[in-house]
Amino acid sequence: MDIRIEKIATPKQKPDESALGFGQYFTDHMFIMDYTRAKGWHDARIVPFGNLSLHPACTVFHYGAEIFEGMKAYRTADGSIQLFRPEQNFARLNSSAERMRLPLVDEEFALKALTELIKLDADWVPHAPGTSLYIRPFLFGADPKLGVHSIDRSVFIIILSPVGSYYKEGINPVKIMIETEDVRAVRGGTGYTKCGGNYGASNRAGEKAEQAGYSQVLWLDGVERKYIEEVGAMNVMFKIGDEIVTPALTGSILPGITRNSILQILRDEGAKVSERLLSIDELIEALENGKLKEGWGCGTAAVVSPIGQLYYNGKTYTINNGNIGETTQKLYDTLTGIQWGRIADTRGWVYPIK
Numbered sequence: 001m002d003i004r005i006e007k008i009a010t011p012k013q014k015p016d017e018s019a020l021g022f023g024q025y026f027t028d029h030m031f032i033m034d035y036t037r038a039k040g041w042h043d044a045r046i047v048p049f050g051n052l053s054l055h056p057a058c059t060v061f062h063y064g065a066e067i068f069e070g071m072k073a074y075r076t077a078d079g080s081i082q083l084f085r086p087e088q089n090f091a092r093l094n095s096s097a098e099r100m101r102l103p104l105v106d107e108e109f110a111l112k113a114l115t116e117l118i119k120l121d122a123d124w125v126p127h128a129p130g131t132s133l134y135i136r137p138f139l140f141g142a143d144p145k146l147g148v149h150s151i152d153r154s155v156f157i158i159i160l161s162p163v164g165s166y167y168k169e170g171i172n173p174v175k176i177m178i179e180t181e182d183v184r185a186v187r188g189g190t191g192y193t194k195c196g197g198n199y200g201a202s203n204r205a206g207e208k209a210e211q212a213g214y215s216q217v218l219w220l221d222g223v224e225r226k227y228i229e230e231v232g233a234m235n236v237m238f239k240i241g242d243e244i245v246t247p248a249l250t251g252s253i254l255p256g257i258t259r260n261s262i263l264q265i266l267r268d269e270g271a272k273v274s275e276r277l278l279s280i281d282e283l284i285e286a287l288e289n290g291k292l293k294e295g296w297g298c299g300t301a302a303v304v305s306p307i308g309q310l311y312y313n314g315k316t317y318t319i320n321n322g323n324i325g326e327t328t329q330k331l332y333d334t335l336t337g338i339q340w341g342r343i344a345d346t347r348g349w350v351y352p353i354k
């Protein structure tokens, strides 16, 4: 499929790179393609960034048929641009699409479209340390009718946003509240997908945590509220004694690409790593008897984010005196080193834009 390109007449003013925040600014162009059951995906186009016009009865507004991805383009020291494991994001997009019965995309074509879009908006990939271009592909049901039926029309869009750090804390430790009432997802549900509804279901607990001064919520499993799952926008890992533990992918948590990459890095270094069930009781016990050495969250937006404090059932627990742990710092340096091209990529993870 060819991609039609319509360029913006007057490029926008670029934001100050020292105050980007997260997801507030958008580049000059976006990629769009449409799907109908009869025609398949068609009319692939890169057009000036702008509002969409959609029928008010569209499936996405009423029944939540929406999935998305999150990835980044990084500016290297020599000025070139690279992505990190983008094929994993498009594979996960299709896994989410399969669960939501949205049409799958051709993963190679999606990567080609993204490459074209980034090339056109290349000047928007920021240069300041720690900044990047956040990439948000998303796909939704667009049938203009109110019956709950299978989806015959969809739209796939990619938008780009120059970003700084996700948390106002930057790489400094964040405070996390363990949620004991609301749950995010259950096995058999959509927890392993990146669908908008998972985030909608998180809003109430997220707001409560924010009001109490916490950055995000740590979810427990949806059935017993006993096992650690993940944080709002990150997977979690804890160093208990000399074992690094992360919750196993049981179906209700997102299989993070950062999580997978960190596990590979740790295993290559010979670290003792376990993907297993981790109960809240085990975690609290390790906190109380001093065995919990470090905790961190990991994700595309959040990178590697140390957890300095946990709140659970009326009590607060400090991890590593609220400082960044040694393993956390090393992982941050290794991962960001590969992503920004400061460390050689020996695993075929880097995808240069050319």
Ligand code: PLP
Residues within 6 Å of the ligand: 070, 230, 231, 232, 233, 234, 235, 254, 255, 256, 257, 258, 259, 298, 299, 300, 301
């Ligand atoms: N868990 C949730 C709920 C997320 O939203 C994210 C962010 O994408 C992650 C985990 C981390 O996934 P990834 O490393 O692929 O960005």
Ligand code: COI
Residues within 6 Å of the ligand: 069, 070, 071, 233, 299, 300, 301, 302
């Ligand atoms: C990402 O890391 O890409 C995320 O999805 C976080 C997002 C929900 C802001």
